[in-house]
Amino acid sequence: MSTEDKVFIFTHDKYGFETTITIPFEGSIQEYVYILITHHDLPIYIADKIFSQLSKFISESSTEFYDNVTTSLIQKSKGNLIDIDEITKEWEKIFREEMTEYGERRCASDEELFATAYHKLVHSPALETMLQLEHTYALTVKEKCDEKDRQICDLSNRQTDEMSTAVDQLEKGVTESDINELATKHFEDQTLMQVQLQSEIDTIKEAQKREYREWLMQMLEQSQANNSLPTPKHSPVAPIPPMIPTKSYRNSKENKVSHPILEESFTVHLGSQLKQMHNIRILRANVMNLCSITDNSLEPTPQSLQTALGLYSNELSGLVLIHDEIGGSKLTQDFRKICQSSTEFHFPHVDDQLERISHLQQQLRKDSDLKSRQNTKHLQPGDFYITRHSNLSQVHVIFHIVSDDTLKGGDINSRHPVVLGLRNIVKTACSNDITSLTIPLLLNYEMSEDMTISWCEKRAELVFKCVKGFMIEMASWGGSDLKNLQFMLPEGISSEVFQSLTEMLPRIFKVSNPLILKSSK
Amino acid sequence: MSPVERQFNLLENLELQFGAQTFFAKLHKTDTCGSNGLPLTPNSIIIYGKAQILKNIKHKHLCQYLDIIRGKHERLIVVSQFSGEPLTNYIRKDSLEVGDKICIAQQIILGLHELHKREIVHRYLCSENVLIQKDGSVKLFNYGLYHMTNYGKLISFPLIQLLYAPPEVYLENLDFFLCAFCFQTIIICTPGIGIILCELALEKRLWHNLKLGQRIRKILSLIQSNGSVFERIAREHNCFEQYLELAPNFRDLIEDCLKxxxxDRPTTEELLQRDIFTLENATEIGTPSRSSFQVFTLTEFYHWWQLAGGDVFLELKKQGLLRSSPPILSLPGLILNDGTTLGQERNPATLHDPRIVPMPLDALHQRFAHIPLSSYYPLVFSKSHIIKKFEAPTYDVTNLPLVIRERDPEYQFHRVILLRKLLYGYPYTRDMIVEEAEIDIPPLLRGDIWMALLDIKGDYEREYVQIDKETQTTTDRQIEVDIPRCHQYNELLSSAEGHKKLKRILKAWVYKNSNYVYWQGLDSLTAPFLYLNFNNEAKAFACLSTFVPKYLHKFFLKDNSSIIQEYLAKFSQLIAFHDPILANHLQDINFIPELFAIPWFLTMFSHVFPLHKIFHLWDKLLQGDSSFPLHVGLSVLTQLRSRLLESGFNECILLFSDLPDIDMETCVKDSIATYIITPKSITARQHQNEMYEILDADFVSNLVSRCPRISTNNLVDMVRTCPIEVLVIDIRSTKQFNICSVIGSINIPLESVKLEEPFVENLGIHSNLLTENTDKNIVIVSTEDAAMETFAEYLLKCGVSRVCSLSGGFNNLLPIFPTILIPQNQI
Structure with missing residues (x-):
């Protein structure tokens, strides 16, 4: 509606022509004059004449055009055809939603206040005490958790024994209903114990969280009052006596075949003229190593120091986990267990976060009833959800991407939903200041039978190439750069395959040339 | 500092002040692609491109735009002149005389008129955006937002000043974003003027205490009034008496603006014709605007401010305008495959805050405090030693690297002052500009200085206007494919405006050069010129049009194979001349320049280096001739020398498929060094442009030979002027040599040389001379071409550098007078 064609007629001496001009006119009138002259084969000396007439014509037509539009608008409003109230409200809404001046005065939320406090303290001499404290807390919780596992295990063993004696005596006076009753009782006992112990742990966590946050705020206030750097003399918990690391049974269970961690790092550059540097590492390890805080050590690990420093910074680190569905696979359970094994001081508990996600999902389902999105029962492959953590060893943000069985096949291509999901992850990372990202190179963290060498190579090549493409694309998104990219390989992969995959990388990414320092002649 | 001195401090001019504001561009809705299948350009980049033209506006009644900065996550920062006090502060009882008010009104209209002439609509006019300077004059502020955001379409906040926008803008509300386009017409500003004058006349801010909704309603209710809008406003503010007391012509002015x-509303042009302005204030219009020969302008001032450590981001941060909560607190919860994002709340920090933050200038004032007044007016033509004695000693940084000199505020101050002055005198001062450019080129003035180096004169603007850049041609498709791949890391060149301009310049070039065709690479070649002259397409085009014939003569012919072949042959010979070992290695692995160097030379390296490196390279290139790029190519190879020598064919191909980072300063230095010591005729080409470089008459092309040839004149010159720099080897028989030979030449008869054993030691007594050769050009002389060729290649195989043979042979030397030949047996 916003344009109008008008005919411009020009006559001068024996020359004349007619042309259609779109109002509003875009571009340079002067240039248009010369185009007209070439088109209609006119002498150059009348250029000025055409120009003055044409510019007058265009300016008058534009004014007239504007006048017409506005006159009809105003007449409509004069004739009460437009609802003034409605318009006022709509404008008010736009102003309130978009301008700070008219928007609601909003105080910083609790979350933000705590974030500022924590960020400030973690970058002060208080850092060491804080981490030590966090670690002590974590150990306490961990001990409780182990205790809980042990008790439950004991109970189960006892119940199994009881049950087997009962079954043995089935013929000798014990009826089936007795056994059923026993089974029910056992189940009830189990549940009761679970709930009891869990609630104990939760209480401890809650107390720790409260204590910790209060302590932090207090320390900040003190340092502000004294106008000095916060230097904590004491932490709220007494230093625990060095205890001999108890070899927990869980630990011993894990000591099965251990694969040494293999890793290789590269510096690559992207872009043909301006070269953007990125670090890439290929790593063979258990993905949970990135999450779990190493047990039993008395000191917090250096990694958790790094993680704490970066928590509220603009350099977050993220990890991609692949799930069959919300809360299903073994990986998910391991992950949840790790999250629960220490106190989360900053964000809601992982279960609450997942709760919120499924809430969002339900909402989506409700909305999509109207928009008829197909198959909305579950998340689709390639969809992903995000959880935030402060109690994991090396990552802050987890991208949980949903996959399906097709991923196990050997013939997926760059249009596969999970690969597209990966692109959305890279994009999300880029627009939310997540500058380190770990991606499963084979889109899988577990080895399986069908993962032959050629399968692995094919899959790795696909992921390398796609991620490279995403990173090139990312440069134009105007977000933060992905500085560190880590490709994870499953623990069980052989070192030969690892070797062949690391050799593949320089063929796909341009590895930066080493800078060789030469002694001057 | 004494008060007398103080008043001369040019830096403390009150108009030399600027401020910054920030806003966010609208995000694109999930993943969308443009019509060409490529991802959409972020809106912030489009705005960045559109805003550039605003920097061009320099007018007495307009605040100048200085800079647009793109931050992370679609943030934009606009820096512009910001001096004086907002008119709002003057709207109170009895603060202004009627004459002052009319004067202010006139200046506002003059400012708007200037904008309208440039087809820019203010749309953001309000009494706060009218700044009253110390001398009482008026500057309009913040007039570019509507233009740079493509009529508000690229931002999400409403670009409206509540009371000052005409009511029709509100009515269009329902499809506001769709129709914003048709409201670009100029009359939209008139009601704004009306309201401002209304406030001035009634000495009251209108509806100041009302709430947002009520104010919108008030404006909309004005539509309903059938009589005088002004009268109605006056009555509502209990100012009817004041209304009646106003001079009738003033009152009419306001009435008409508020129609x-x-x-029914007058345009700015019509307003200026009114007798209210022509009678009382005729003098005001007559005052000439300040001379265009300013010692320095606000643009330069801002540049120095930045160099002296001025940081816009930091200042905005201090004022809390860049506050943002930690990113981990605002992550989304769930993202679906189609990009739908759920669970991410709008970050309140992204709401629009229109505050302006004035930038502190103390740091710059202090940094420059010791600079004497005379440094602002350097003498350019003075030959007097007496005067020279009184000049301040030059600021010495000559030993520092170029990149550091470019960031030294004081050095840049002196350079900019001097070169700006010389540029005013162009073309008369061209020689001096060239001389200064040899030292270095201040980045701020690079566009103009390059133009001077290219010797562009005449009415290039007119010429450009006359070229048809619109009509479809067959090359359009290729151009359109190439442009979105040309230096897209750069914000200017990746903006929509940049694409448009690049396309126009390329089309203009194709139109103008019908004997040539568009070769891929012309886009990269144009990019530096466009970047430097973004607001002046004609100049960029003029630069390109002069650059191509000078450095790339005939390269863009439809069949350019013979030109390219000759160029590459010369390149190979130059490598052999300076670096025989590398040349032999490349020959052994058969890695010929055709495999890597064509894009280098066809685009003068603009395809392989990022813009900031091209600038430093071309700074020197523009002072050399068309053989300079060969030396650049050589110095690039020199930087990669050790890796090339270790590599086989495949590794070399891989290495050059994506050229590693090159240290540009070393590269430029090396190129100049070889450029100076290489005899000119060695790189002379049949296909060079005679307009710029004259070819020696006796030049015979020898593209097959591995070693270059030198022309007779060149040799004669060298023997005469600097005999120590040349070593002539006569390979004729000893008998012929004794009869007559070049002064100072040595004799190695070809018969005596065992060609199958390339060891220089075998040459006997002269071998030391050859092995230790680093600073002499070795010229082989004989009567037979084949013999010279054979011996030259023999020396090349021996690894002797700087070997060439005499073009045309010994017989060419015979007619030379005064002769350089002597009979040996006379000695």
Whole structure:
């Protein structure tokens, strides 16, 4: 509606022509004059004449055009055809939603206040005490958790024994209903114990969280009052006596075949003229190593120091986990267990976060009833959800991407939903200041039978190439750069395959040339 | 500092002040692609491109735009002149005389008129955006937002000043974003003027205490009034008496501006014709605007401010305008495959905050405090030693690297002052500009200085206007494919405006050079010129049009194979001349320049280096001739020398498929060094442009030979002027040599040389001379071409550098007078 064609007629001496001009006119009138002259084969000396007439014509037509539009608008409003109230409200809404001046005065939320406090303290001499404290807390919780596992295990063993004696005596006076009753009782006992112990742990966590946050705020206030750097003399918990690391049974269970961690790092550059540097590492390890805080050590690990420093910074680190569905696979359970094994001081508990996600999902389902999105029962492959953590060893943000069985096949291509999901992850990372990202190179963290060498190579090549493409694309998104990219390989992969995959990388990414320092002649 | 001195401090001019504001561009809705299948350009980049033209506006009644900065996550920062006090502060009882008010009104209209002439609509006019300077003059502020955001379409906040926008803008509300386009017409500003004058006349801010909704309603209710809008406003503010007391022509002015129907409102041009302005204030219009020969302008001032450590981001941060909560607190919860994001709340920090933050200038003032007044007016033509004695000693940084000199505020101050002055005198001062450019080129003035180096004169603007850049041609498709791949890391070149301009310049070039065709690479070649002259397409085009014939003569012919072949042959010979070992290695692995160097030379390296490196390279290139790029190519190879020598064919191909980072300063230095010591005729080409470089008459092309040839004149010159720099080897028989030979030449008869054993030691007594050769050009002389060729290649195989043979042979030397030949047996 916003344009109008008008005919411009020009006559001068024996020359004349007619042309259609779109109002509003875009571009340079002067240039248009010369185009007209070439088109209609006119002498150059009348250029000025055409120009003055044409510019007058265009300016008058534009004014007239504007006048017409506005006159009809105003007449409509004069004739009460437009609802003034409605318009006022709509404008008010736009102003309130978009301008700070008219928007609601909003105080910083609790979350933000705590974030500022924590960020400030973690970058002060208080850092060491804080981490030590966090670690002590974590150990306490961990001990409780182990205790809980042990008790439950004991109970189960006892119940199994009881049950087997009962079954043995089935013929000798014990009826089936007795056994059923026993089974029910056992189940009830189990549940009761679970709930009891869990609630104990939760209480401890809650107390720790409260204590910790209060302590932090207090320390900040003190340092502000004294106008000095916060230097904590004491932490709220007494230093625990060095205890001999108890070899927990869980630990011993894990000591099965251990694969040494293999890793290789590269510096690559992207872009043909301006070269953007990125670090890439290929790593063979258990993905949970990135999450779990190493047990039993008395000191917090250096990694958790790094993680704490970066928590509220603009350099977050993220990890991609692949799930069959919300809360299903073994990986998910391991992950949840790790999250629960220490106190989360900053964000809601992982279960609450997942709760919120499924809430969002339900909402989506409700909305999509109207928009008829197909198959909305579950998340689709390639969809992903995000959880935030402060109690994991090396990552802050987890991208949980949903996959399906097709991923196990050997013939997926760059249009596969999970690969597209990966692109959305890279994009999300880029627009939310997540500058380190770990991606499963084979889109899988577990080895399986069908993962032959050629399968692995094919899959790795696909992921390398796609991620490279995403990173090139990312440069134009105007977000933060992905500085560190880590490709994870499953623990069980052989070192030969690892070797062949690391050799593949320089063929796909341009590895930066080493800078060789030469002694001057 | 004494008060007398103080008043001369040019830096403390009150108009030399600027401020910054920030806003966010609208995000694109999930993943969308443009019509060409490529991802959409972020809106912030489009705005960045559109805003550039605003920097061009320099007018007495307009605040100058200085800079647009793109931050992370679609943030934009606009820096512009910001001096004086907002008019709002003057709207109170009895603060202004009627004359002052009329004067202010006139200046506002003058400012707007200037904008309208440039087809820019203010749309953001309000009494706060009218700044009253110390001398009482008026500058309009913040007039570019509507233009740079493509009529508000690229941002999400409403670009409206509540009371000052005409009512029709509100009515269009329902499809506001769709129709914003048709409201670009100029009359839209008139009601704004009306309201401001209304406030001035009634000495009251209108509806100041009302709430947002009520104010919108008030404006909309004005539509309903059938009589005088002004009268109605006056009555509502209990100022009816004041209304009646106003001078009738002033009152009419306001009335007309406030007319409900757009068609009844006067344009700025009509307003300026009114007798209210022509009678009382005739003098005001007559005052000439300040001389265009300013010692320095606000643009330069801002540049120095930045160099002296001025940081816009930091200042905005201090004022809390860049506050943002930690990113981990605002992550989304769930993202679906189609990009739908759920669970991410709008970050309140992204709401629009229109505050302006004035930038502190103390740091710059202090940094420059010791600079004497005379440094602002350097003497350019003075030959007097007496005067020279009184000049301040030059600021010495000559030993520092170029990149550091470019960031030294004081050095840049002196350079900019001097070169700006010389540029005013162009073309008369061209020689001096060239001389200064040899030292270095201040980045701020690079565009103009390059133009001077290219010797562009005449009415290039007119020429450009006359070229048809619109009509479709067959090359359009290729151009359109190439442009979105040309230096897209750069914000200017990746903006929509940049694409448009690049396309126009390329089309203009194709139109103008019908004997040539568009070769891929012309886009990269144009990019530096466009970047430097973004607001002046004609100049960029003029630079390109002069650059191509000078450095790339005939390269863009439809069949350019013979030109390219000759160029590459010369390149190979130059490598052999300076670096025989590398040349032999490349020959052994058969890695010929055709495999890597064509894009280098066809685009003068603009395809392989990022813009900031091209600038430093071309700074020197523009002072050399068309053989300079060969030396650049050589120095690039020199930087990669050790890796090339270790590599086989495949590794070399891989290495050059994506050229590693090159240290540009070393590269430029090396190129100049070889450029100076290489005899000119060695790189002379049949296909060079005779307009710029004259070819020696006896030049015979020898593209097959591995070693270059030198022309007779060149040799004669060298023997005469600097005999120590040349070593002539006569390979004729000893008998012929004794009869007559070049002064100072040595004799190695070809018969005596065992060609199958390339060891220089075998040459006997002269071998030391050859092995230790680093600073002499070795010229082989004989009567037979084949013999010279054979011996030259023999020396090349021996690894002797700087070997060439005499073009045309010994017989060419015989007619030379005064002769350089002597009979040996006379000695």
């Amino acid at each position: 409900v129907y757009a068609k």
